[in-house]
Amino acid sequence: MTLLxxxxxxxxxxxxxxxxxxxYDSVKDTPIISPHGHVEPAWFATNECFSNPTALFITPDHYIVRMLVSQGITLDQLDIPRKDDTGNTExxxxxxxxxxxxxHYHCFRATPSRMWLDHVFETLFGLDEVLSTDNADAYYDQIAACLSQDAFRPRALFDQFNIEVIATTESPLDPLESHQVIAASxxxxxxxxxxRPDAIINPHASGVNDGSFAAAIEALGELSGLPATTWDGYLGAHRDRRAYFRSFGATATDHGHPTAYSTVLDQATAAALFDKALQSKISADEAETFRGHMLVEMARMSCDDGMVMQLHAGSHRNHAQQIFDDFGADKGFDIPMRTDYVNGLKPLLNEMGHNPAFxxxxxxxxxxxxxxxxxxxxGAYPALLLGPAWWFYDSPDGMRRYRELTTETAGFYNTAGFNDDTRAFCSIPARHDVSRRVDCAYLADLVMRGRLGEDEAAIVAHDLAYGLAKKAYKL
Amino acid sequence: MTLLxxxxxxxxxxxxxxxxxxxYDSVKDTPIISPHGHVEPAWFATNECFSNPTALFITPDHYIVRMLVSQGITLDQLDIPRKDDTGNTExxxxxxxxxxxxxHYHCFRATPSRMWLDHVFETLFGLDEVLSTDNADAYYDQIAACLSQDAFRPRALFDQFNIEVIATTESPLDPLESHQVIAASxxxxxxxxxxRPDAIINPHASGVNDGSFAAAIEALGELSGLPATTWDGYLGAHRDRRAYFRSFGATATDHGHPTAYSTVLDQATAAALFDKALQSKISADEAETFRGHMLVEMARMSCDDGMVMQLHAGSHRNHAQQIFDDFGADKGFDIPMRTDYVNGLKPLLNEMGHNPAFxxxxxxxxxxxxxxxxxxxxGAYPALLLGPAWWFYDSPDGMRRYRELTTETAGFYNTAGFNDDTRAFCSIPARHDVSRRVDCAYLADLVMRGRLGEDEAAIVAHDLAYGLAKKAYKL
Amino acid sequence: MTLLxxxxxxxxxxxxxxxxxxxYDSVKDTPIISPHGHVEPAWFATNECFSNPTALFITPDHYIVRMLVSQGITLDQLDIPRKDDTGNTExxxxxxxxxxxxxHYHCFRATPSRMWLDHVFETLFGLDEVLSTDNADAYYDQIAACLSQDAFRPRALFDQFNIEVIATTESPLDPLESHQVIAASxxxxxxxxxxRPDAIINPHASGVNDGSFAAAIEALGELSGLPATTWDGYLGAHRDRRAYFRSFGATATDHGHPTAYSTVLDQATAAALFDKALQSKISADEAETFRGHMLVEMARMSCDDGMVMQLHAGSHRNHAQQIFDDFGADKGFDIPMRTDYVNGLKPLLNEMGHNPAFxxxxxxxxxxxxxxxxxxxxGAYPALLLGPAWWFYDSPDGMRRYRELTTETAGFYNTAGFNDDTRAFCSIPARHDVSRRVDCAYLADLVMRGRLGEDEAAIVAHDLAYGLAKKAYKL
Known part of the structure; x- marks a missing residue:
């Protein structure tokens, strides 16, 4: 029997x-370039065993959690800690x-979660029956037994997964201690x-004017030793932290904005908005203006220091207020919304859309x-590249539509390859494998329809699996 | 020869x-659950023969009518009665x-109308040549001859169609006389x-402040015996009519709103808007606010009485003003428009999106x-289910896209099965058959692509054809 | 070896x-109806040889130019003349x-440009190896050698391409000298x-109030001999130029508006906006209102003179300001944006959506x-037809989606056939060939899925390739 x-x-x-x-055979064993994601660097710093199957697969994965919640399971039932939890772990x-x-495993039928879970269960843990109530305990025991072995420690898995490079994502306020440990090891x-400077760029990162922005800027000042509460000091602190991040290999920045809005303010206006934000007096519209201008400031710094800028826009964060109030962010209630890139990015692109350094x-x-x-x-601006299908679209049909909707206009060579964007470390090989399979299926269709020679398709397959990501992220 | x-x-x-x-073979003979539609209950109450092929297939079906109109045929030519018609039926x-x-039958090529018409022509009336000018009279005569037979009376067809349950849709102002007759038979x-309370919820149901809302509320008061022109009496009358509808089997409510906008007003504000509506003084924006709040009130009542709430949003009704003025609503000129569910539903979901009773x-x-x-x-809120592909999307390609666009994120088990939503009684088996075929094609594709075992696909096929609708609508 | x-x-x-x-075999040799496009009538008037491969294939084609620019090539490197160029041609x-x-030919893999370039290279110039750095000069020489032959002059190619009729697109300010020469030949x-009256309808055709609108209207007055700076004279001049265009075969008008917005103003209000536009005092919102009303005026004239009206909406023109300032319009930086036809066209459709003359x-x-x-x-308004997949969507996948997204609702017989809409004369046979192939693939799928008999599919194939365009454009 087999799951795959x-x-x-x-x-x-x-x-x-x-x-x-x-x-596919020509690319399936290509090393993994993972230029954007959310695994914990601490795993590789400490190299401790993963604690248990639930902590590895369920609790931290908002795709899994949200599907269970949609079926009426509560976050409490899943042992997701409440904000005010003083410790329900016991x-x-x-x-x-x-x-x-x-x-509830049947609820995942035909979802990408199901696809990579089965992949991991079979290839990593030797399980080959569909998970169900009947075999739940056997599954749990088998995975738990594996996790206690050295071969399943994070560094061993990293090697086994054939990862050439992986990028984690940190706030400028993060001292990067785990990265220090890894570097010293x-x-x-x-x-x-x-x-990833959202926490020090978005005055309403917490949803309201609650002083958390000012606290973040104060922490930024302490970390950088710069007067971050002045506008010039604030920009200087960004530059300082970007340099610090680069010293731990960073080649890219990442920006999670509600919209793709950008705007070019004069420095005095920007400084005034920054002051308002520090004083918790900034309105929602002003916060959007500030974020829009900071996107431009970040782009200017990228022109100077060569860091590739990533923009992830269009998520309505924390849609379920009560869940956010009780459990905090990233609990599966971020919902996509309509996004306008054409008008939103125009000011930024008019300033540096043709800058070869950007x-x-x-x-x-x-x-x-x-x-x-x-x-x-x-397909027009030299500064722009398309990132891969993201989040809910990081799925076989989503990836296929991505190719069908972009290739005819932008070609392959204005895209940035694949990234897995995951918190689920074990899913990384499965995700890259899905991407490679879907791309090869798309390319085979082009060949079958006489749109591309198989020799050219093979070159493209390798570029999509490896070359484009490496080039786009300067890795 | 054969059409099918x-x-x-x-x-x-x-x-x-x-x-x-x-x-498909495993589900094709499964009984039909038809939880949402617009057939006339009077047909089953009186069980009279259908009058003629045109009255059965053309006049009441806005899909057919609109296609003919798009080709330059006027509603007058189709004997569609004008509003001021004192009787042109002679x-x-x-x-x-x-x-x-x-x-004009060639104009329907590749439309879903053509698909179910051919299905009905062949399976019900034994016709197996494509309809055309040449055989128009033969078709008409053959269908007319059948319709005069007992086997073609509504109740006989109901049995032949293997319908387990069918829901009609009525206004709260409907005394449900036909349902009474059926119950007593x-x-x-x-x-x-x-x-379906739109007529007593939408102050601008007629498009303007013409007093029709006040007249509807007055009628509501008479029917319910409650003081419906006061805010509290109005809410009470809703509760009263909902209970009355439940006594005729209703398990669901249905709401046709221009948008998915919801809002939570305090009771005094809501009452004031209600008064304005009664006095025909409510503005378009205020009418939207009132509808948005009433969506929440209806949801509250659903939490109490367990009725499943359906929301059909996003239709620009009566786009062609002259057609509406001359012939009234539902003449094929309702056009979809962009709809925002994320912001629109947020207030409602924040109140009861996690309520297990909703x-x-x-x-x-x-x-x-x-x-x-x-x-x-x-895929996140436990209260929400996705209804099937609706209206213009109730078509083979529309249904396929529906699965491709929803399954990877929400799975199958956050969907509500199929509903035919039709006024065309004879098309019901054809519509369910199309849905079952399209779903089985989608499932077979999943199996072929190694995304789902055939054993699991068979379970899902049955759930999509039968189980999910029954569960979602509490039937 | 072969490219195709x-x-x-x-x-x-x-x-x-x-x-x-x-x-496909039944339609592949059908004559080409090209009812909308942008080839130069001067080519057919003078019948001079095309000058060189670059001038034929690269410089005038914004699809090619934009892809090269996206890869970091500048317009200067491509010898695209700057606005202030007094002659860098030497x-x-x-x-x-x-x-x-x-x-950079690899960048075009899987794009429609690649598809029709290969088609032209092989069928017209006998080239059968994929273009690359290695064979660039050989390609250039072979094409250049062909272009100097009589068989490659515009009229000879016109005949070879089996073009039954081709429509060019001109401004009302164009004296149509080339068309005069052709007619006299x-x-x-x-x-x-x-x-195509955009230049005399859009007060902000140049993006700003720079007097260019007044200059255009003055030129209109001179050409027509009518007092075009008065509102009545302006409308009269439109009628006059429309008649003049009809004398050179025109059966259609074409309107490139930013949006599909229409509005019905009273004549005094429209006249006042026209005066403001002439005085370069019209705001962006007023310009939109004026364009919206002029769409209605144009529709009224169409009701009178029978010219078919084409609306191309939704392009954000000249998105890259610096490119526009330095090089002018049509340099590959027109970007699509969201467009609302339902509300936008309602006023126009309410006036003449059911007018049989429109x-x-x-x-x-x-x-x-x-x-x-x-x-x-x-699928409802008798006045409306759907034009084919346009611009970025004039591609195999774009065309397929067009059929899948429109046919089930509007059928085939509310569509207007294909048009190539191209400046690239040599690509015309390839573009029509792609369209015919994609449509036949779509029809074959319908046949395979039992949705259409092959006999009916063959009729539709011919209508899509030939009949519908001829009828829609009254050719």
Whole structure:
């Protein structure tokens, strides 16, 4: 018995399948470039064993959590800690949570979570029966037994996964202690950081004017030793922290903004908004203006220091107020919304869209923008690259639509390759494998339809699996 | 000769087709659950013969009418009665209208109307040549001859169609006389009603402040015996009519709103808007606010009485003013428009999105919301379910896209199964058959691509055809 | 060796492919109706040889230029003249530009440009190796050698391409001298013009109030001999120029508006806006209002003179300000944006949507409007037809999606056939060939899925390739 079809995600018809299979075979063992993601650097710093199957697969993964919640399971039932939790961990029962998960495994049918879970269960833990209530405990025991072995420690898995380089994502307020430990260790794994300054750029990161922005800027001042509460000091502190991040391998910055809005303010106006933000007196509209201007400031710094800029726009964060109030952010209630890149990015692009020193990788949660806005923009502006299908679209059909909606306008060579963008470390090989299979299926279709020679398709397959990401992120 | 390919809508390739065929064979004879639609309960109450082919197939079906109108045929030519008609029926010539229809049958090529018309023509009336000017009269005569037979009376067709339960849709102002007759009869067919309160919720249901809202509320007061012109009396009358509808089997309410906007007003503010509406002094913006608040009030009542709430949003009603002025509503000029569910529903969901007593089924005419908004929302909020592809999307390609755009994020088990939503009684088996075929084709594709075992696909096929609708609508 | 697969763009599977092949074989040699495009009438008037490969394929084609620019090539490197250029042509080096193009040919993989370039290279110039740096000079020499031959002069190619009729597009300010020459010549090729009045309708055609609108209206007055600076004279001058264009075969007008907004103003209000525009005092909002009203005036004239009205909406023109300032319009930086047809066109449609004398063909750059807005509108209003997939969507996948998103609602017979809309004369046969192949693949899929008999599919294939365009444009 087996969970995995060796030809999964390849075309049905024999002729298409054999082309896709040849293309896939030529890239399936290519090393993994993971230039954007959210695994914990501490795992590689300490190299401790993962604690249990539930903590590895369920609790930290908002895709899994949200599906269970949608079926009426509460976050409390899943042992997700409440904000005010002074420690319910002693009450936690990871096996009970695992059983809930197993009892709802049918809900994941045809989702990408199911796809990579099965991949991990079979390839990593030797499990080959579909997870269910009946085998929940056997699954739990088998995984738990593996996790206690050295071969399943983070660094061993990193090597086994054939990862050439992985980027984590940190706040400028992070001292990067884990990255320091990794750098000082004798381990050769390449784990780099990424500069993600949302917490010190978004005056309403917490949703309201509650003083958390001022606290963040104060912390920034302390870390950088610069007068970060003045506008010039604040910009200087950004430059300082960007340099510090680069010393731990960072080649990119990442920006999670509600919209793609950008604007060019004069320095006095920007400084005044910054002061208002520090005083917790900034309105929602002003906060948007400030973020829009800071996008431009970040782009200016990228022109100077060469860091590639990533923009992840269009998520309505923390849609369920009560969940946010009780449990905090990232609990599965971030919902995509319509996003306008054409008007939003125009001021920024008018300033540096043709600057050869500038590169910006765009991501979207509004799939309608792919063919209407993003492929036309990336197919014209030299500064722009399209990031891969993101979040809910990081799925076989989402990836296929991404290619169909962008390639005819922007081609392949204005795209930035794949990134897994995951907190689920074990899913990384599965995610890259899905991406490679879907791309090879798409390429085989082009070959079958006489749109591309198989020799050229093979070159493209390798570029999509490896070359483009390496080039886009300067790795 | 035959109009119907027995493998229609199944995949091309032999391997995919044989899997799809096995899945389809396992569900094709499953009883029909029709939880949302617009057939006339009077048909089952009186059980009279349908009058003629034109009255059965053309006049009441806005899909058919609009296509003919798009080709330059006028509503007058189709014997559609004008609002001020004191009776042009004596002039009506159903055979002449049928000939117009036949002469334009080529315009329906590749439309879902063509698909179910052919299905009905062949399976119900034994016709197996494509309708055309040449055979228009033969068609008409053959259908007319059948309709006069007992086997073609509504109740006989209901049984022949293998309908387990069908829901009609009525206004709170409807005394449900036909439902009373059915209940009192010795016929066992399960025909239930649905509470559709738009006429007493939308102050601008007629498009303007013309007093029709006040008249509706007055009628509501008379029917319920409650002081419906006061805010509290009005809410009480809703509760009263909902209970009355439940006594005729209703398990659901249905709400046709221009947008998905919701808002939570305090009771005094809501009451003041209600008064303005009664006095025909409410502005368009205020009417939207009132509807948004009433959506919340209806949701509150659903939490109390357990009725499942359906929201059909996003139709620009009566786009052609002159057609509306001359002929009234529902003449084929309702046009979809962009709809925002993420911000629109947030107030409602923040109040009862996690209430275990509440279920809301969402429908959309803005297909872009499926992957961007509705699947992410339904894949997180326990209260939400996705309704099937609706209206213009109730078509083979529309249904396929619905699965491709929702399944990867929300899975199958946050969806509500199929509903035919039709006024065309004879099309019901054809519509459910199309849905089952399209779903089995989608499932076979998943199996072929190694995303789902065929054993699991068979379970899902049955759930999509039967189980999910039954559960979602509490039938 | 060959660049072209004879079954390109047809389905993979043998059964689907053979149906598609039969359909395609029945239409592949049908004469070309090219009712909308941008080739230079001067080519057919003078019949001079095309100057060189770069001037024929690269410089005038914004699809090619933009892709090269996206890779960091500057417009200067491509010898695109600057606005203030007093003549850098002596510096121009077309062979050097060609080499740049060849070195980036891989960037066009899977784009429609690649598809029609390969088609032209092989069928017209006998080249059958993929263009690359290695063969760039050989390519250049071979094409240049051909272009100097009589068989490659514009009229000879026109005949070879089997063009039955081609429409060019001119401004009302164009005296149509080339069309006069063609009409006076003994050549029988049917080259007609199209009335494209944007320059005299859009007060902000240049992006700002710079007096260019007043200059255009003054020129209009001179050409027409009518007092065009008065509102009545202005409308009269439109009528006069429309009649003049009709005398050179024009059957259609074409309108490139930023949005689909229409509005019905009273004549005094419209006249006042016109005066403001003449005085360079019109605001952006007022300019939109004026354009919206002029759309209605143009529709009124169409009701009178029978010219078919084309609306191309939704392009954000000249997104890159510096490129526009330095090089002018049409340099590849027109980016699609969201467009609302439902509310936008309502005023116009309420006035003449049911007028049998009126026909309007709609184009979109916002693909999401196809199923949500345009198919529902065209499937109801007798005045409306859907134009083919436009611009970035004039591509195999774009065309397929166009059919999938429109046919089920509007059918085939509310569409206007294909138009190539190109400045690249040599690409015309390739573009029509792509369209015919994609349509036959779509039709074969319908046949395979039992949705249409092959006999009916063959009729539709011919209508899509020929009949519908001829009828829609009254040719």
């Amino acid at each position: 079809d060796e030809n999964r995600l390849l075309p049905h018809d024999p002729a298409g399948r054999s082309i896709a299979r040849r293309l 009450q936690a029962d990871p096996r009970a949570v695992w059983r809930i998960f197993a009892a 004798d381990w050769n794994g390449r784990v780099i950081t990424t500069y 590169k910006m990788i765009l991501f979207t949660l509004d799939e309608t923008t792919l063919s209407r806005e993003l492929a036309p923009l990336a | 390919d027995e493998n229609r809508l199944l995949p091309h390739d032999p391997a995919g087709r044989s899997i799809a065929r096995r899945l 002039q009506a010539d159903p055979r002449a209208v049928w000939r117009i229809f036949a002469a 010795d016929w066992n067919g399960r025909v239930i009603t649905t509470y 279920k809301m089924i969402l429908f959309t005419l803005d297909e872009t919301t499926l992957s961007r908004e509705l699947a992410p929302l339904a | 697969d004879e079954n390109r763009l047809l389905p993979h599977d043998p059964a689907g492919r053979s149906i598609a092949r039969r359909l 510096q121009a080096d077309p062979r050097a530009v060609w080499r740049i193009f060849a070195a 003994d050549w029988n090729g049917r080259v007609i013009t199209t009335y 026909k309007m063909i709609l184009f979109t750059l916002d693909e999401t409007t196809l199923s949500r807005e345009l198919a529902p509108l065209a």
